[in-house]
Amino acid sequence: xxxxxxxxxxxxxxxxxxxxxxxxxxxxxxxxxxxxxxxxxxxxxxxxxxxxxxxxxxxxxxxxxxxxxxxxxxxxxxxxxxxxxxxxxxxxxxxxxxxxxxxxxxxxxxxxxxxxxxxxxxxxxxxxxxxxxxxxxxxxxxxxxxxxxxxxxxxxxxxxxxxxxxxxxxxxxxxxxxxxxxxxxxxxxxxxxxxxxxxxxxxxxxxxxxxxxxxxxxxxxxxxxxxxxxxxxxxxxxxxxxxxxxxxxxxxxxxxxxxxxxxxxxxxxxxxxxxxxxxxxxxxxxxxxxxxxxxxxxxxxxxxxxxxxxxxxxxxxxxxxxxxxxxxxxxxxxxxxxxxxxxxxxxxxxx
Numbered sequence: 001x002x003x004x005x006x007x008x009x010x011x012x013x014x015x016x017x018x019x020x021x022x023x024x025x026x027x028x029x030x031x032x033x034x035x036x037x038x039x040x041x042x043x044x045x046x047x048x049x050x051x052x053x054x055x056x057x058x059x060x061x062x063x064x065x066x067x068x069x070x071x072x073x074x075x076x077x078x079x080x081x082x083x084x085x086x087x088x089x090x091x092x093x094x095x096x097x098x099x100x101x102x103x104x105x106x107x108x109x110x111x112x113x114x115x116x117x118x119x120x121x122x123x124x125x126x127x128x129x130x131x132x133x134x135x136x137x138x139x140x141x142x143x144x145x146x147x148x149x150x151x152x153x154x155x156x157x158x159x160x161x162x163x164x165x166x167x168x169x170x171x172x173x174x175x176x177x178x179x180x181x182x183x184x185x186x187x188x189x190x191x192x193x194x195x196x197x198x199x200x201x202x203x204x205x206x207x208x209x210x211x212x213x214x215x216x217x218x219x220x221x222x223x224x225x226x227x228x229x230x231x232x233x234x235x236x237x238x239x240x241x242x243x244x245x246x247x248x249x250x251x252x253x254x255x256x257x258x259x260x261x262x263x264x265x266x267x268x269x270x271x272x273x274x275x276x277x278x279x280x281x282x283x284x285x286x287x288x289x290x291x292x293x294x295x296x297x298x299x300x301x302x303x304x305x306x307x308x309x310x311x312x313x314x315x316x317x318x319x320x321x322x323x324x325x326x327x328x329x330x331x332x333x334x335x336x337x338x339x340x341x342x343x344x345x346x347x348x349x350x351x
Contacts, residue, residue: 002059005201007189008073009091010066010246011310013145015138016090017249022186023063023074028101029081029347032340033093036107039321041333042086043071045107045340049084050075052341056348066192066246068314069199080347084340105340107333115327126319133313140306141193145248147299152219154287154295161225164212164281168229171260176236185230185240190254191271193246195314197307198270202243202254209256209263211278220284222266226252229264233257246270247303269299 009018024031034042043065050060050072063074065086073091076083087093087104095102116123191200214222226242230252233240243254247270255264267273267280286292 003054004059004061005204006061006063007066007192007201007246008063010189010192010244010249011134011137011141011306012193012247012249013138013142014249016066016134017244018091019188019244019249020074020085020091020093022188023061023085024076024078024081024083027081028076028083029350030344031082031102032084032105033087033095033102034085034105034107035087037088037111037320037324038317039324040107040111040328041325041330042088042107043073045333045337046072046075046084046086048337049341049344053077053080053344056345064192064199066189066194067310067317069192069194069196077344080344082344082347084344105336107328107336110329110332110336111324112327112329116324119323123320123323126316126323130313130316130320133309133316137306137309137313140302140309141247144299144302144306147295147302148218148247151217151287151292151295151299154289154292155217155219156285156287158221158284159216159282161214161221161281161283165225165228168212168262168264169232171262172229172232172236172238172257175238175260180237182235183237183239185234185242187242187244189246189249190243191246193303193307193310195307195311198246198303200271202265202271202273203276205243206254206256206263206265206276209258209261211263211265211276213265213267213273213276213278213280214283215267215280216282216284217286218268222283223251225283226255226264226266230255269296270303 008020008023009016036042050062053060058077058079061076062072065071065073074083074085095104190202190205214225230240230242239258241256242252245251245253253266265273
C-alpha cells in the first residue's frame with residue numbers, strides 16, 4: 001500500500017494557480033465533485049473515505065490544500081479509477097461528463113438556510129476580510145518574484161551541464177525504443193506556499209529514485225534543463241510527472257520519470273533540499289556582492305510577509321467555517337459518507 005502526498009494548486013505570485021484537471025485522468029470511472037461552503041465537512045468527508053480505502057489496502061494519492069496544508073482538497077484511488085474533489089472556489093470545477101463519469105455532491109442540502117441568512121452580514125464581512133488578506137499575500141509573492149528576477153539577472157552565468165544532460169537523455173533514448181507513441185506528462189505541485197510556510201513533499205515523492213539535484217542561483221539554466229528533459233521524455237512515450245514552482249507556476253521545479261526511476265530536482269532558496277541524498281549538479285555560482293546578499297534577504301522577507309497574510313486569511317476562514325458548521329446537519333453528512341463509501345468500494349468488483 002502506498003500513499004502519495006501532493007498539491008493540485010498553490011498560492012503564488014499570480015494568485016491561486018490550479019492544476020486540478022490533473023488529479024485523475026480522463027479514463028477515470030467516477031469523479032465525485034463536492035460543493036458547499038466552508039465548514040460543511042468536505043475535507044473531513046474526504047479524509048474518512050480515504051481512510052476507508054487505506055484499510056482496504058488501496059494505494060492513494062492525497063492532495064492537500066494550499067490554504068491549510070492539514071486539510072484535503074482531493075484524493076484519488078488510481079486502482080479503482082475514482083477521485084473525490086473539492087470543486088468549490090478557488091478551484092471551481094463543473095462536471096465534464098455529467099452522470100456518465102462525474103457526479104455532483106451538494107453538501108448545502110444539509111444546512112439550515114435560515115440560520116445562515118441570520119448571519120449573512122457576519123459571513124459577508126469575514127469573506128471580504130479574507131479576500132483582502134489573500135490579495136495582500138499575492139502582492140507580496142509578486143514582489144518576491146520580482147526580486148528573484150533581480151537575483152537571476154545578477155547571476156555570474158551558466159556552467160556547463162552537458163554531461164548531466166547527456167546521461168539522462170541517453171536513458172530516455174534507450175527507453176524510447178521499447179515504448180509507443182508520445183505521451184503527455186502529468187503536471188502538479190510537489191510543494192505549496194501555505195499558512196504553515198513552504199510545505200514540500202518532494203522527499204517522499206522521489207524516494208527510491210536516483211536523484212539529480214540542480215543547484216545554483218535563479219537563472220542558471222535549471223528550468224531550461226527540466227523543460228528539455230521533459231520534452232524528450234514526452235516524445236519518447238515515457239511516463240513523466242512535472243512539478244511546478246509554487247511562486248511562479250509557469251516554471252518547473254522537479255521532474256520524475258518513474259519508469260527510469262530518475263528524479264531531477266531543483267534546489268532553491270524556498271526549497272534547499274539539504275537533507276536529500278543525490279548527485280548534485282552545479283548549474284551556476286551565486287553573485288556575492290552586497291546588492292546580491294540584500295536581494296536574497298529581501299526575497300525571504302517578502303515571502304514570509306506573504307505567508308503571514310495567508311495565516312491571517314486562514315484565521316478569517318475559520319470564522320466562516322464556524323458560521324456554516326453551526327447550521328449543518330452532520331448526521332446527514334455521516335449518512336452520505338457511508339453511501340459514498342459503499343459506492344466507491346463497489347468499483348473493486350467491476351472490470
